[in-house]
Structure formats: C-alpha cells, structure tokens
Amino acid sequence: MSTSDQPSGDLTHVALFPSAGMGHLVPFLRLAAALLRHHCKLTLITSHPAVSSAESQLISRFVSAFPQITELKFHIVSLDPLVANSDDPFFLQFEAIRRSVHLLTSPLSALSPPLSALVCDVSLISSALVLSATLKIPNYVLFTSSAIMFSLFAYYPFVKMSDPSGDLIHIPAIGSIPKTSLPPPLLVDNSIFNKIFTQDGRRIKELNGVLINAMDAMEGDTVAALNSGKVLDGLPPVVPIGPLLPCEFENPEGKSPIKWLEKLPPRSVVFASFGSRTAASREQIKEIGIGLASSGYKFLWIVKDKVVDKEDKEGLEEVVGEELMEKLEEKGMVLKEWVNQEEILGHRAVGGFVSHCGWNSVMEAALKGVPVLAWPQNGDQMINAGLVAKKGVGMWVEKWGWGHKCVVKGEELGGRIKELMESDVLRARAAELKEEAAKAVAVGGSCDRAIERLIGRWSKGI
Structure with missing residues (x-):
C-alpha cells in the first residue's frame, strides 16, 4: 500500500485558517489537498467579505472540488482604515481578521469530531494562539514564504531591539540581509505589517510547529540551521512540506493560452507575470511591452494595473495603449485576467519566466524547471530573488531595485530576457532542480513523509 493510500488521518480533524491575498490562500488550499490525500478531516475557515474576486472564486472552486471539506464562513468585524494606519486593502484585512478571531471560539468548539490542531496563517499568530489555548489544541503556522524569510521573521524582533540603525541584518548561521532588501512596509514604523512582523515574531516559540513550502534542494541548509537552534534557540520544529502541488480546481474560467502555446516550438516563449498584488504604472506597462517586443522571442504577458481585481474595469487597449497593443x-x-500559472510554466513551449518572485511563483518555476528573471516588486520578493540567483536557477538585476519605485526601460528589459532565454547554464540548473522537486512530490517522497509525521503529531495532540 502506498503512503498516500494509508488511512493515517481518519481520526485527525484539522482546521486551516488562511488570511487575505492569493499568495496566502493558494498554499493553504494546496496543503488542504495534500492532507485530504492522507485522509484528514478538514475544516476550512474562510473570512468574509474577501478582498478580491479571485479569492472568492478560488474558494468556491475548491469547496466544489472537495465536498468532504467543512467550510466555516467567518464574517469579520469591519475596520476603520484611519484607526489601522494603512490604505493597503490586504493589510487592512489582516488586521480585521486578527481583531475578529475571538468570534471563532464557539463555532470551532462545536465541531465534531473535536479539532486535533489549528494551522493558521503567519499574519494571525497572536490572535490564533489565544484561540488555540482556549480550545486546548496545538497551534501550527503555515509560513507562506521561504525558509530564509522565516529566519528573518524569527530573528528580526531581536535585531530591531539591539541594533535598530544598522544597514545589514545579520542572522546567525544564515548570513546578512541588506535593509534595502527587507519588505518596504517593515521599515515603516507603526504600519500594520511592521506591527505583525515584530509582535508575532516574538511569539513564534509558543507555536507547536511551523510548516513551510520549501524543499531540501533549495533550502535544506536553512531549514537545518533553524531546527538545530543555530538561528535562534527554542524555535518550534520547522517542517518543509514543499513543493506544494497545484491542483485542478485552480483552473480559472476564461481565455486559456494553452492552445496558442501548442503551436509554438519548445522553449521559444517567455512568460511574464508579476503576481496577484502587483499593480504596475502605465509608464512601466508601456516599457514592459516594448521590452517583450524587442526581446526577439514570443511572449505571454499577464497585465495588471490595479492592486484589487474588483477595481479593474478598463480593457487591455486602454491600459497598454491601442498602438502598442497592435504591435504586441x-x-x-x-x-488581463487570472490564469493557471503552473499549467503555463509546465508547457514545453515556455523557456523563461519574468517574475516578481513571489514565493508561490518561485516554487512553481522550480517544480517545472523554468529559469527565472527576477524583478521584485514588494514584500519578501527581493529576498526570494536573492535565493533564486544564489541557487543558479535564475538571474536578478539588483540595480533595478524595487519594481514599484523606478521604471526599467524596455530596451534593457528586452536584453535581459534574451540573456535569460539563451543561457544554457540557467536552463541546466533549473532542470536539475525540477528533478529534485519531482523526487520530493513522488509517492513516498519527502512531502508525503512530512505530512505523515505531522498527522502523527496531531493525532497525539502535539
């Protein structure tokens, strides 16, 4: 009997509690699918109203695909943006959920069979710890970024207290991270992100465990350092469960580029996409178009100029410009719509990926063996880009800085795309990483074994 066929989780009931944004939601739903393959009973806590239509639609498709899941709809308390000191809709949702968590005590207590564990988003640690203590169940976190980013999350509160003015953050056993690579909102005192990062970072040791979408081939050394106490003494177990596999329910309705890709030769197309939260300026959108057109390669480009898709009312011609659109x-x-990124990256015609380096995108590129041109836009993406370059699976033009702060000219972008697509070294290293990822996700591989061990812990109440 294969590992995934064993009824190991029959008596294990786990609640999954994601937060706002597709970058946080997607890994939770992929984790849910993995746990279901191991026969866990699951309750998915969904926060309403959602910030984006993409989140609502993905949850709907997920629940339809897995009717055995219990969806616990959680209506959050509204939050005044002035009180929260932010105009970012996703950060506001983080804070609104945190302030509403106490409302979950009663419905979670009433679940049958009783919960064995709670797995919450990293943005909800402080509130979720109170909730899990009340319910008397273990509390785990799914950290939705890289292991090196988690090491920063764990160590940063102590650095901030001891050396607030330094230009580098030195993390024991990991190395130094320039402050210029930190998520920009972290450097804004009294911001929601800063508060969550520093307050919740101090409480990591109260957790029972941390799950990370990471694999040994990319971050085995970082995970080992975290688990040996070399980064910070007293951390809970850090469990790499990646790469988390994309699922069929993620396929959106709408125009699919697959038929177009089928007509093209292998590795002849560059795919350009900058995530669910990156809104480029009109000037930068124009330069991206010029760069793609001048690269000498066919391209598939996903355009986004609004942070929240519900506000996205204009057509492609209005955003890109009619004249440029004709050339493109x-x-x-x-x-200008949500696509199945994993399916595109897995197509034989795609030979390179121009990416913001959100962690889900990095892991999907690794899974499919596609080299990356890293162009960080915000958040953890500069740290991720550094890892991509260090592991030799992509290139990062550091002088471009943060994508939302400066405009990269089309001619330079086109030249870098050409360099990416013609690099045999990057292609070979990406292919090696693809092989390692395939071993990790195979039946009985490291992902299966990690999930089995987790279920064993949860069944014992630890």
Missing part, C-alpha cells in the same frame, strides 16, 4: 499582438499574447 503580432509577436505574442497579452491577457
């Missing part, structure tokens, strides 16, 4: 359509495909 001769050389590639341009879309």
Whole structure:
C-alpha cells in the first residue's frame, strides 16, 4: 500500500485558517489537498467579505472540488482604515481578521469530531494562539514564504531591539540581509505589517510547529540551521512540506493560452507575470511591452494595473495603449485576467519566466524547471530573488531595485530576457532542480513523509 493510500488521518480533524491575498490562500488550499490525500478531516475557515474576486472564486472552486471539506464562513468585524494606519486593502484585512478571531471560539468548539490542531496563517499568530489555548489544541503556522524569510521573521524582533540603525541584518548561521532588501512596509514604523512582523515574531516559540513550502534542494541548509537552534534557540520544529502541488480546481474560467502555446516550438516563449498584488504604472506597462517586443522571442504577458481585481474595469487597449497593443499582438499574447500559472510554466513551449518572485511563483518555476528573471516588486520578493540567483536557477538585476519605485526601460528589459532565454547554464540548473522537486512530490517522497509525521503529531495532540 502506498503512503498516500494509508488511512493515517481518519481520526485527525484539522482546521486551516488562511488570511487575505492569493499568495496566502493558494498554499493553504494546496496543503488542504495534500492532507485530504492522507485522509484528514478538514475544516476550512474562510473570512468574509474577501478582498478580491479571485479569492472568492478560488474558494468556491475548491469547496466544489472537495465536498468532504467543512467550510466555516467567518464574517469579520469591519475596520476603520484611519484607526489601522494603512490604505493597503490586504493589510487592512489582516488586521480585521486578527481583531475578529475571538468570534471563532464557539463555532470551532462545536465541531465534531473535536479539532486535533489549528494551522493558521503567519499574519494571525497572536490572535490564533489565544484561540488555540482556549480550545486546548496545538497551534501550527503555515509560513507562506521561504525558509530564509522565516529566519528573518524569527530573528528580526531581536535585531530591531539591539541594533535598530544598522544597514545589514545579520542572522546567525544564515548570513546578512541588506535593509534595502527587507519588505518596504517593515521599515515603516507603526504600519500594520511592521506591527505583525515584530509582535508575532516574538511569539513564534509558543507555536507547536511551523510548516513551510520549501524543499531540501533549495533550502535544506536553512531549514537545518533553524531546527538545530543555530538561528535562534527554542524555535518550534520547522517542517518543509514543499513543493506544494497545484491542483485542478485552480483552473480559472476564461481565455486559456494553452492552445496558442501548442503551436509554438519548445522553449521559444517567455512568460511574464508579476503576481496577484502587483499593480504596475502605465509608464512601466508601456516599457514592459516594448521590452517583450524587442526581446526577439514570443511572449505571454499577464497585465495588471490595479492592486484589487474588483477595481479593474478598463480593457487591455486602454491600459497598454491601442498602438502598442497592435504591435504586441503580432509577436505574442497579452491577457488581463487570472490564469493557471503552473499549467503555463509546465508547457514545453515556455523557456523563461519574468517574475516578481513571489514565493508561490518561485516554487512553481522550480517544480517545472523554468529559469527565472527576477524583478521584485514588494514584500519578501527581493529576498526570494536573492535565493533564486544564489541557487543558479535564475538571474536578478539588483540595480533595478524595487519594481514599484523606478521604471526599467524596455530596451534593457528586452536584453535581459534574451540573456535569460539563451543561457544554457540557467536552463541546466533549473532542470536539475525540477528533478529534485519531482523526487520530493513522488509517492513516498519527502512531502508525503512530512505530512505523515505531522498527522502523527496531531493525532497525539502535539
């Protein structure tokens, strides 16, 4: 009997509690699918109203695909943006959920069979610890970024207290991270992000464990340092469960580029996409179009100019410009909608990925063996880009800085795309990483074994 066929989780009931944004939601739903393969009973806590239509639609498809899941709809208390000191809709949702968690005590207590464990988003640690203590169950966190980013999360509160003015953050056993690579909101005192990062970072040791979408081939040394106490003494077990596999329910309705890709030769297309939260300026959108058109390669480009999709009302011609759009359509495909990124990266025609380096995107590229041109836009992405470059699976033009702060000219972008697509070294290293990822996700591989061990812990109440 294969590992995934064993009824190991029959008596184990786990609540999954994601937060706002597709970058946080997607790994939770992929984890849910993995746990279901191991026969766990699951309750998914969904916060309403959601910030984006993409989140609502993905949850709907997930629940339809897995009717055995219990969805606990959680209506959060509204939050005044002035009180929260932020205008970021996703950060506001983080804070609103945190302030509403106490409302979950009663419905979670009433679940049958009783919960064995709670797995919450990293942005909810402080509130979730109170909740799990009340319910008398273990509390785990799914950290939705890299292991090196987690090491920063764990160590940063202590650095901030001891050396607030330094230009580098030195993390024991990991190395130094320039402050210029830190998530920009972290450097804003009294911001929601700063508060969550520093307050919750101090409480990591109260958790029963930390799950990370990481694999040995990319971050084995970092995970080992975290678990040996070399980074910070007293941390809970850090469990790499990656790469988390994409699932069929993630396929969105709408125009699919797959038929277009089928007509093209292997590794002849560059895929450009900058995540669910990156809104480029009109000036930068124009330069991206010029860069793609001048690269000499066919391209598939996903355009986004609004942070929240519900506010996205304009058509492609209005955003890109009618004249440029006509030139682009001769050389590639341009879309302005949610696509199945993993399916695109896995297509034989795609040979390179221009990416913001959100962690889900990095892991999907690794899983499919596609080299990356890293162009960080915000958040953890500069730290992720550094890892991509260090592991030799992509290139990072550091002088471009943060994508939302400066405009990269099309001619330079086109030249870098050409360099990416023609690098045999990057392609070979990406192919090696793909092989390692395939071993990790195979039946009985490291992902299966990690999930089995987790279920064993949860069944014992630890």
